[in-house]
Amino acid sequence: MADADTTGVTELERLFDHVDTDSARLQPYEIDGHLPRAAARVETIADVERVQSVATSQEFAVISIGGRTTLELGMPPRRYDLALDLSGLNQVVEYEPNDFTISVQAGMTLAALQRTLAANGQFLPLDHPRFEQATVGGICAVGRGGLRRNALGGPRDWLIGMRMVKADGTAIKGGGKVVKNVSGYDLPKLFAGSLGTLGVIAEVTFKLRPQPASDQVVALHTDSFTQALAAARAAAAAAPFLNGCVALSGQAAARAASQGADILNDRPALVLRASGLESAADEALASALAAARSAGLEGEESRSPAIVETWQAIADLELGTPAGHTRLRIGLPPGNLERARSLIAELVPEIGSWVAAGDSGLLLLETPSVDADTVRTLRNQLGPLQGRLTIESAPQELKRSADVWGPPGPGVRLMHRVKEQFDPQGILNPGRYVDGI
Amino acid sequence: MVRELIEAIGEQAVVWHDEDLLVYEYDGTIDRGNPDVIALPKTTDDVVNLIRIANRYDAPVTPRGAGTGLSGGALAAKGGVIIGMNRMSTILDLDVENKTALVQPGVVNLDLGAEAERHGLAYAPDPSSQRACTIGGNVAENAGGPHTLAWGTTTNHVLALELVTADGEVQWIGHETRDEPGYDLVGCVVGSEGTVGIVTQVLVRLVPRPTAVRTMLAVYDSVRQASDAVSAVVASGIVPAALEMIDKMTIAAVEPVLNTGFPLDAEAVLLVEVDGPESQVEAEGARVEGILNRFEPREVRSATDPEERETLWAGRKGAIGALGQIMPNYYLLDGVVPRTTLPDVLDGVYEIAERYRLPVANMFHAGDGNLHPCLLFDEREPGATERVLDAGGEIMRLCVDAGGAITGEHGVGLEKRDYLPWIFTEDDMDTMKSLRAAFGPTENFNPCKIFPKGHGCGEAGHQHAQHQIAKFGPKAFV
Amino acid sequence: MSISAPPPTTEPLWLTEDRPDAGELGLCVHCGFCLNACPTYHDLGVETDSPRGRIALMRGLDDGRIAWSPRVQRHFDQCLQCRACETACPSKVPYGRLMEATRAEAFAQQKWPRRQRLIWRLVMRGVFPYPRRLRLAGYGLKLYQRSGLQFLVRRSGLLKRLAPRLAEIDALSPSARRPFFANRDTAREPLRGAVRARAALVTGCMMPLAFPETHRATVRVFARNGVAVSAPGAQVCCGALHAHGGDVEAARLLARSNIDAFTPESDDLPDAILINAAGCGSHLKEYGHLLRNDPEYAQRAAAFAARVRDVHEYLVEVGFSPPAGRIERTVTYQDSCHLSHAQGIRKPPREVLRSIPGLTLSEMRTPDRCCGSAGLYSVVQSEISQRVLAEKMDDVLSTSAEQICTANPGCMLQLDAGIAQYDRQGRMMPRSTHAIELLDESYRLGDEVDA
Known part of the structure; x- marks a missing residue:
């Protein structure tokens, strides 16, 4: 096998200029302590096809990598031969502003994409932590909505077409470049959120939205996260069209403040965002604020002059957990947020940072003190609340002893069968996704 | 096989005489297919039993909702069993706080909409056949409708499903807040046109009902003007709730029967709707009206009351059927x-x-x-x-x-x-x-x-x- | 896959000229919009019992693709003829007409069981066309009810055990209310102010016996609004039940008698031919179609039909003075199928109700869904009718109404039976009413206050 591996790497080197085998230069591709044997930096879809066909013939385990912002997600890889670096595949393929659609290569960063769109007064309604590095391919592969998912949905909701390369190197596509399309199965949806285990996302087409005329971010400070959360629920109920409704604990707020959120300090806070036409945003914000105040939040409200930076600092709280800490992500119906919070607070002694989306039931928390047993208990108790807990970032020991994804849901049998169809050799990101997929 | 089907789900639930087969040979298209038997389950277990029996006889299975489809999806192209889901038509739960509804597949789109409306919510996808078409059929076809411009199609509104797969197994897939880790199987099943299984329960997302709505009618003397106006509205950055065009031939069919007030001699009319909070509707409505006016319309007017709005939409949604007049x-x-x-x-x-x-x-x-x-x-x-x-x-x-x-x-x-x-x-x-x-x-x-x-x-x-x-x-x- | 239906056979199927019109059948593009509007599809859940399905059956018969078996006939019989499908139909398929035509053929071809045909002849041809026989039957009914016999029979449950079907019919039987309305009564009501219009009232077969008050209220209300109402003495039953059942021969006979009674061959036609029963109204408006091939009557029938006005429709058309008497009551309005679906009259009754001070209208979710009465349907198809009624009562009881208001005697009887059966808390008034009666009551209460 070792011989075969060497042959494979040699073959790759023959095919590309951009194949690294030098261990120092492989460091950036480290995942949970594992280094690949080689990294291939591709620049065209044809490159990806060639890499995959070599990988298939050599049975190389391949992990697609974009901006390296979410490598901590998932179980440690079962095998890891080749890092497929897509960050060089980063061109705009087609952009007709008046169609409100854009096709870009997977390695383009979200920030670069948004800049291209902003020049035409448009944007892709997704926010993602570390958007300067995060690539659209990576964002789609992770495939989930963030703190503003109630207003924006997730990548699946904006994707209208995709080109992918299958494990064996066959280039395929799904969807198209029109905003409404039911021709054939919806492969883009299947690939969104597949964490690189079904194929390599090479190009994506999004539908776009015009930038709102008005965009406002306001914070209200308070004494406890519990209070901030209650206010967030009240605000969300009063103003269903908010474009962000986040409760932060003191520590979370302080970290965001240090990253440029000018309206936050070290006090727990409720942050509201409203966008749209001037009057509509004002109206939504006014009713949300009134509801928050009647839920007990007092004091001055602070309005951010630097909305993009402020919000990005908040979105960045989804990543960047300090070493030694564990970050848990819990998704549940928003109506169950407060019960979930008190249940967790009882079971986990030391919670550093809390972040919650009051309008969509997303709860992120960081703690230095959680073990596999506690995680299991939490999962059991969150079950009846329709809560799903994933460990997003954790010390190696915890990752190994507790399944980061949790016990597989009822659909897992089908998922294995899908995986089997798309990657029969099991060479794509092996072992890192749900139930060992 | 018919005997076995009857034994499994009862005599009242299996029909197979000539006249029954005749009325199940079409949907809303010009194609036809000839089933051998129609089974009408009431429970998920019924569906499982039916599929298992059909498999044993190697009989094709064709799921059917209300048979309003427009691509022949519900036709028994190769004969076999049609499984009609219309008797599973209960809204099982409506969660106002979390804005979701759990429904059986035979629930009619508009019935769900009406139920949601009673709680200040709405089910966004609104295909023209919404008076009759079922949620199960909508899921199969990933149905759209005029108001999917702003809100997206069925796939954006289905959170989880109970699916009976082709091997007769029952699977729940998806999650109320899309937080179940793993592949987006719901995204695969929605729009799969009944080729991978039969959906027996659907958890859908409801959206807040807009507090205000304005429906505008713009009348043009050429299709070109109207379509240029459409391009301009889209390019303006406003996302109307709906933006529909109706041409002269359609008006000729619709107007005499529905009295919608579309001028018979116009070449095209646009139906534009903006919704949301009062102030937004006012501002967006004014801007849209401005844009529509740039393309030399004969007239731009707004519906002044819900009834007039209803009438305008009846003209649009009834358009296809009305063509039978011509x-x-x-x-x-x-x-x-x-x-x-x-x-x-x-x-x-x-x-x-x-x-x-x-x-x-x-x-x-x-x-x-x-x-x-x-x-x-x-x-x-x-x-x-x-x-x-x-x-x-x-x-x-x-x-x-x-x-x-x-x-x-x-x-x-x-x-x-x-x-x-x-x-x-x-x-x-x-x-x-x-x-x-x-x-x-x-x-x-x-x-x-x-x-x-x-x-x-x-x-x-x-x-x-x-x-x-x-x-x-x-x-x-x- | 085949693109179109197999070629038709040549066997002649239809025997009369009343057959369903091929062109009208062709209007159906099987879009399916009608399905959810159809109470029987709702109840039975099979497309053979949907409007689209029944049209396909008619076409199938026409094409010779299916035989006219008793099973096929059952699907036709199970149709309520509520015509809700016509409201839903974007192609405006005249379903009611097609179903009547099919039933006319079925009647002519004797598709019914013998016993049913016999009873039809006895009752529908033997009693209904003759006002005096009807009146006699009315006295009989009154006697049965007044003597306490009905009470005893119902109390004992004897009928239920012996003949459950008859028991249901008994529950639905109108309570005959004396004094019966006589056509000459119309002359007694003094007019207020100048005569604005002259109208002739169709008093019908059942109404004078079971709902004489509705007629009296009608005459008073119009008199107050300057419309002189008369009721030609020679009139007979309108024949709607006969037409719905397929007995076009009897229907035509009755239509001709009425045309003679209301529009004797002179130019002196009334301004309106008034009717306060929705089922009759929609049929009267069809006289032109019914007699279209009758050389002697075709023209007169069309002229007659053009003058027919439902009372609500006419009230709004001529304008009525606002009533002053307060009626502190919440009512819900049941759109009689033959008023809403067949005649497209939905707003005028509500306008009348809303004009009454103190009255609140609490709408049902589906006020225009059939109550299951459907003329003789409640008797002939009592099982389906009962289930349709149960659903209707569910809707009624989910409103805050204390009384049901509707526009047709059949609906009133059916709904009264529904209240007796389903309103366990006794929240509702046991008798449903007609908007014209409420308006009349309000006028009279206003007068009392003035006095």
């Missing part, structure tokens, strides 16, 4: 094109219709670039059906060449499966088939749909498409 048959297409190409594509559609000497009516979701040219004909006239299919093929080709797709919301079904190679390669289609295979032994599950060819599916349509493909070349956007 000619006994119609062939309804569902092309979708990039929005900037709309004016040119529309010109092309009229040109093709004229060349084939066929009246054509257009009423469609202009804001999405989703065209619904409707070719009118009389099947009793010799050669008319063939002419219509030829013209239809050419129009579909026009859409594909403009960078579009062959169906925006009706589904590929039986009708358009031979055109799928116009937009997908063999590799693309093989990949899709491999996804289908993951759901079990699906070959007998709604056979002859979506994918071209297929054993025993009849070759008439296929040959026809081959003829088209020979004429226009096999590949466009591939």
Whole structure:
């Protein structure tokens, strides 16, 4: 096998200029302590096809990598031969502003994409932590909505077409470049959120939205996260069209403040965002604020002059957990947020940072003190609340002893069968996704 | 087999006499299929039993909702069992706080909408057949509707499903807040046109009802002006709740029966709706009106009360059925094109219709670039059906060449499966088939749909498409 | 896959000229919009019992693709003829006409069981066309009810055990209310102010016996608004029940008698031919169609039909003075099918109700869904009728109404039976009413206050 591996790497080197085998230069591709044997930096879809066909013939385990912002997600890889670096595949393929659609290569960063769109007064309604590095391919592969998912949905909701390369190197596509399309199965949806285990996302087409005329971010400070959360629920109920409704604990707020959120300090806070036409945003914000105040939040409200930076600092709280800490992500119906919070607070002694989306039931928390047993208990108790807990970032020991994804849901049998169809050799990101997929 | 089906789900739930088969041979299209028996389950267990029995007899299974589909999806193309889901029609739960509803697949779209409305919520997808079509059918076809411009289609509103797969197993997939880790199987099942299993429960997302709504009617003396106005509205950055175009031929059909107030001598009217909070509706409405006025309309007016709005929408949603007034048959297409190409594509559609000497009516979701040219004909006239299919093929080709797709919301079904190679390669289609295979032994599950060819599916349509493909070349956007 | 239906056979199927019109059948594009509007599809859940399905059956018969078996006939019989499908139909398929035509053929071809045909002849041809026989039957009914016999029979449950079907019919039987309305009564009501219009009232077969008050209220209300109402003495039953059942021969006979009674061959036609029963109204408006091939009557029938006005429709057309008497009551309005679906009259009754001070209208979710009465349907198809009624009462009881208001005697009887059966808390008034009666009551209460 070792011989075969060497042959494979040699073959790759023959095919590309951009194949690294030098261990120092492989460091950036480290995942949970594992280094690949080689990294291939591709620049065209044809490159990806060639890499995959070599990988298939050599049975190389391949992990697609974009901006390296979410490598901590998932179980440690079962095998890891080749890092497929897509960050060089980063061109705009087609952009007709008046169609409100854009096709870009997977390695383009979200920030670069948004800049291209902003020049035409448009944007892709997704926010993602570390958007300067995060690539659209990576964002789609992770495939989930963030703190503003109630207003924006997730990548699946904006994707209208995709080109992918299958494990064996066959280039395929799904969807198209029109905003409404039911021709054939919806492969883009299947690939969104597949964490690189079904194929390599090479190009994506999004539908776009015009930038709102008005965009406002306001914070209200308070004494406890519990209070901030209650206010967030009240605000969300009063103003269903908010474009962000986040409760932060003191520590979370302080970290965001240090990253440029000018309206936050070290006090727990409720942050509201409203966008749209001037009057509509004002109206939504006014009713949300009134509801928050009647839920007990007092004091001055602070309005951010630097909305993009402020919000990005908040979105960045989804990543960047300090070493030694564990970050848990819990998704549940928003109506169950407060019960979930008190249940967790009882079971986990030391919670550093809390972040919650009051309008969509997303709860992120960081703690230095959680073990596999506690995680299991939490999962059991969150079950009846329709809560799903994933460990997003954790010390190696915890990752190994507790399944980061949790016990597989009822659909897992089908998922294995899908995986089997798309990657029969099991060479794509092996072992890192749900139930060992 | 019939005896076994009866034993499994009861005599009242299985029909198979000549007259029963006759009324289940069609849907809303011109295609037909001849089932051998129709089974009408009431529970998920019934569905499981039916599928197992059908599998034992190697009988094709075709799921059916209200049979309002527009691509032949509910037709028993290869005979076998039609499983009619209309008796599973209960709204099981409506969670106002978390804005979700759990429904059985036979619940009628508008009934769910009405129930949601009582709680200040709405179910966004609103296909024109919403008075009758079922949520299960909507899920199968990933149904759209005028108001999906702002809100997205069915796939954006389905959170989780109970699915009976082709091997007769029951699976829950998805999660109320989409937080179940793993593949987006719900995204795969929605729009799979009943080819991977039968949906027996659906958890849908509800949205807040807008507090205000303004519906505008703009009347133009040329289709070009109207479609330019559409492009301008889209480019302006406003996302209307709906943006619909209705042309002269459609008006001629609709107006006498529905009295919607569309002027009979106008070449095209636009129906534009903005909704949301009061102030937004006011501001957006004024801006849209300004844009509409730039293209020299004969008139722009707003509905002043809910009833007038209802009437305007009745004119749009009843348009297709009303065409029966002009000619006994119609062939309804569902092309979708990039929005900037709309004016040119529309010109092309009229040109093709004229060349084939066929009246054509257009009423469609202009804001999405989703065209619904409707070719009118009389099947009793010799050669008319063939002419219509030829013209239809050419129009579909026009859409594909403009960078579009062959169906925006009706589904590929039986009708358009031979055109799928116009937009997908063999590799693309093989990949899709491999996804289908993951759901079990699906070959007998709604056979002859979506994918071209297929054993025993009849070759008439296929040959026809081959003829088209020979004429226009096999590949466009591939 | 086949693109179109197999070619038709040549066997002649239809025997009369009343057959369903092929062109009208061709209007159906099987879009399916009608399904959810159809109470029987709702209840039975099979497309053979949907409007689209029944049209396909008619076409199937026409094409010779299916035989006219008793099973097929059952699907036709199970149709309520509520015509809700016509409201839903974007192609405006005249379903009601097609169903009547099919039933006419069925009647002519004797598709019914013998016993049913016999009873029809006895009752529908033997009693209904003759006002005096009807009146006699009315006295009989009154006697049965007044003597306490009905009470005893119902109390004992004897009928239920012996003949459950008859028991249901008994529950639905109108309570005969004396004094019966006589056509000459119309002359007694003094007019207020100048005569603005002259109208002739169709008093019908059942109404004078079971709902004489509705007629009296009608006469008073119009008199107050300057419309002189008369009721031609020679009139007979309108024949709607006969037409719905397929007995067109009897229907035509009755239509001709009425045309003679209301529009004797002179130019002196009334301004309106008034009717306060929705089922009759929609049929009267069809006289032109019914007699279209009658050389002697075709023209007169069309002229007659053109003058027919439902009372609500006419009130709004001529304008009525606002009533002053307060009626502190919440009512819900049941759109009688033959008023809403067949005649498209939905707003005028509500306008009348809203004009009454103190009255609140609490709408049902589906006020225009059939109550299951459907003329003789409640008797002939009592099982389906009962289930349709149960659903209707569910809707009624989910409103805050204390009384049901509707526009047709059949609906009133059916709904009264529904209240007796389902309103367990006794929240509702046991008798449903007609908007014209409420308006009349309000006028009279206003007068009392003035006095």
